[in-house]
Every structure is written in C-alpha cells, then in structure tokens.
Amino acid sequence: xxxxxxxxxxxxxxxxxxxxxNCSYTVSGLRGxxxxxxxxxxxxxxLFTLYSAGEEKEKERLKATLTKKExxxxxxxxxxxxxxxxxxxxxxxxxxxxxIFGKGTKLSVKP
Amino acid sequence: DxxxxxxxxxxxxxxxxxxxxxxxxxxxxxxxxxxxxxxGQGPQFIFQYYEEEERQRGNFPDRFSGHQFPNxxxxxxxxxxxxxxxxxxxxxxxxxxxxxxxxxxxxxxxx
Numbered sequence: 301x302x303x304x305x306x307x308x309x310x311x312x313x314x315x316x317x318x319x320x321x322n323c324s325y326t327v328s329g330l331r332g333x334x335x336x337x338x339x340x341x342x343x344x345x346x347l348f349t350l351y352s353a354g355e356e357k358e359k360e361r362l363k364a365t366l367t368k369k370e371x372x373x374x375x376x377x378x379x380x381x382x383x384x385x386x387x388x389x390x391x392x393x394x395x396x397x398x399x400i401f402g403k404g405t406k407l408s409v410k411p
Numbered sequence: 412d413x414x415x416x417x418x419x420x421x422x423x424x425x426x427x428x429x430x431x432x433x434x435x436x437x438x439x440x441x442x443x444x445x446x447x448x449x450x451g452q453g454p455q456f457i458f459q460y461y462e463e464e465e466r467q468r469g470n471f472p473d474r475f476s477g478h479q480f481p482n483x484x485x486x487x488x489x490x491x492x493x494x495x496x497x498x499x500x501x502x503x504x505x506x507x508x509x510x511x512x513x514x515x516x517x518x519x520x521x522x
Contacts, residue, residue: 343514343515399511
C-alpha cells in the first residue's frame with residue numbers, strides 16, 4: 301500500500317488558470333512534509349517543508365498547505381515556466397532521514 | 412557555492428556487470444543519501460551515510476553497496492546488474508538532517 305499518493309498524475313492548464321495538486325499520506329508520526337519540483341533530466345529542487353497541520357508556506361505563484369491527512373500545492377495564475385513534475389515526500393517519525401516520495405504530478409502549462 | 416555534484420551523468424552497462432557512481436555533497440554537508448528513480452516514479456531510498464557509516468537502508472538487495480569517505484563524498488556500487496536497475500540514481504546531501512539537496516543524478520542504462 302502506497303504511503304504517499306499524489307493526484308492527479310498529470311494536469312494540463314492554460315496560462316493563468318489556477319489549480320491545486322494533492323498529496324495524501326498514511327505514515328505515522330509525521331515529522332515533515334516536503335514539496336519538490338523536478339524538471340526533465342534534473343534532480344528534485346526543494347520548494348517547501350511543512351511540519352504541522354494548519355501550516356502554510358508561499359513562494360511566488362505557489363502556496364503549500366498541510367492538514368493531518370494531506371497537503372495541497374496551490375498554483376495561482378501559472379506560467380509556462382511552471383511546467384514540471386511536482387513531487388511530495390514525507391519524513392516519518394523514527395526515521396533517520398529517509399524521505400518517502402509519491403509518484404509526482406506532471407504539470408503542463410500552455411501559453 | 413557548488414551544490415551536489417554527481418558523476419558520470421550517463422552510463423551504459425551490460426547485464427551482469429558492476430558499476431560505481433560518485434557523489435560530492437554540497438559544501439558544509441556531512442550526510443549523503445542515495446535514491447533510485449525509475450521512469451515515471453518517485454525517488455526510492457537506497458541508503459544513507461553519516462560519519463562514514465551506513466546509518467539507514469531501504470528495501471534494496473545486497474547488490475547495492477556504498478561508501479562514504481572522510482571528505483564526505485560517497486560512492487554507490489551495484490554488482491551483477493539487472494535490466495531492472497536501469498534508472499536515474501540521485502544523490503542528496505544534508506547537514507545532520509533531512510533537508511535534502513539533490514544532485515542532477517546519473518542516468519544508468521543496463522542492456
């Protein structure tokens with residue numbers, strides 16, 4: 301059973317069309333939830349860390365939120381350069397630093 | 412400030428061969444983690460090295476081994492390569508924690 305599930309698998313938006321990506325998790329004792337952006341052929345690039353339910357973080361057109369069961373990455377008025385795969389990962393209680401990743405959401409923004 | 416660097420960027424090997432991948436962590440970081448990312452999947456944790464010791468290991472067979480040197484750089488070795496080992500191998504570094512900075516990976520193709 302997947303511990304981190306991301307939806308949708310793929311999302312196509314028009315430039316300026318806001319939307320949200322979802323990350324649900326079933327780990328025990330969440331120590332942190334991480335959002336990364338990955339461009340083709342590159343390693344994941346860190347975006348946000350969230351530690352407790354109710355926490356929110358913002359960066360340019362992106363805003364991440366966290367509840368006890370899931371996290372959302374809201375994208376406001378996206379631009380074509382926001383096209384990438386967005387990965388969600390969780391750090392379990394008791395872990396030494398092993399991140400558990402979801403499969404990612406591939407976002408395409410058309411001009 | 413150099414980030415995480417990995418070499419080589421691409422590698423083609425034949426089934427049954429052995430391969431060594433290399434990683435230099437971000438300056439100031441002392442912990443190195445290795446992840447395997449198959450096409451269309453999220454990264455999967457292989458193992459983590461801290462103070463030249465393997466601190467945690469994911470669900471990978473003993474064919475996967477590693478090493479960390481006194482300068483914190485690291486190697487990932489894979490013996491008896493299988494077709495299923497074809498993937499992007501990512502190295503991530505951190506300072507005694509889970510705030511991971513990723514390199515751009517080594518793309519391994521096994522034929």
